[in-house]
Amino acid sequence: MKRRLALIQALFSLVALAAVVWWATKQEPPEFPSDAGSYAWLGGALVLYAIASLMRGERWHRILSATGVRTARGDCYALTVVGYMGNNVLPARAGEAVKVVLLSTRCDASKRTLLGSVVAERILDLLALALIFVIVVYGALSSNVLPSDRPLLIAIAGVVLLIATGIALWVLRGHHVFDRVRDWLRPLADAPRALLGREGALLLVATFVLWAVEAAVYLAVAKAVGLDFSATGALYLVALTNFVAALPAAPGSIGTFDAAVAFGARRLGASGSMAVTYMLLLRFVLYIPITLVGLVILVARYGGWSRLRSVMRLESSVTEVADATAPRPRAAADSAV
16 A cells, blocks of 8 residues: 555655656746845845744644643644654655654654644645635636636535435444544544634634744745735745645655645746746745755754664554454354354
């Protein structure tokens, strides 16, 4: 299964990257900024992205607190950066698993509870980005910025998928396997459930602010290369690139992220050459520094890759022993008799 998933991700990235490279070769050569003003904008983009990363760490800390998990704020900040580093160098967005495993060694919460906090983060991001996308596309920008001119068809397909999922869950509700899955997933729901109160509303507001800061990163990089993007255009690019980043892809969203940036920049009026320059500089700002900082934190604070591998091997062996000694379902035991 892991090999198939890795193959699917590699194929997605390979196709997207090949399309981007083919398109880029048809454009004029990119011209990178070389004046002090452009460097100042790039420096500002790096500072803004550092602020956004700290905000993510604080949000994770607040989600865990709302769930009743007591953790050090410094661990939440540091492991947020380590998680992004993991997403950029490991397949299947394994950075999320890395930060959950490492935090589980420094607090008393189960890994499923910690994973639930990551699910809560993604729910907040999805809500904020979806609303931002709808507002900027239909309220401020023209419809030609959409990858598809049939958003209603996409919405209907999404509703049909939700209905089909609901029917499948209703059919399986009385099955013992479903009961076991529900029991296994229950700790994952603690953090998302905590979002339903006042704290969740405040966290959603903070998430809007977080993505506004990240949009400022996109805007600062645009200023560095001489693109005249508006604030709403930057918000559109943030939402578009992060939705595309949810697709299966190789580490660092290679190919898919680049295709989304190039598409969005062209829709916002950038020339082909400027879109290529913007795409390359934006990838550098968003991926290279946080990957290097995350690697340093992993080595200096959490023992490096060897420590991580040993922890994951220990957890795997414990899980295997627990599965082997767990009582079988009644139906299986009866059939064995």
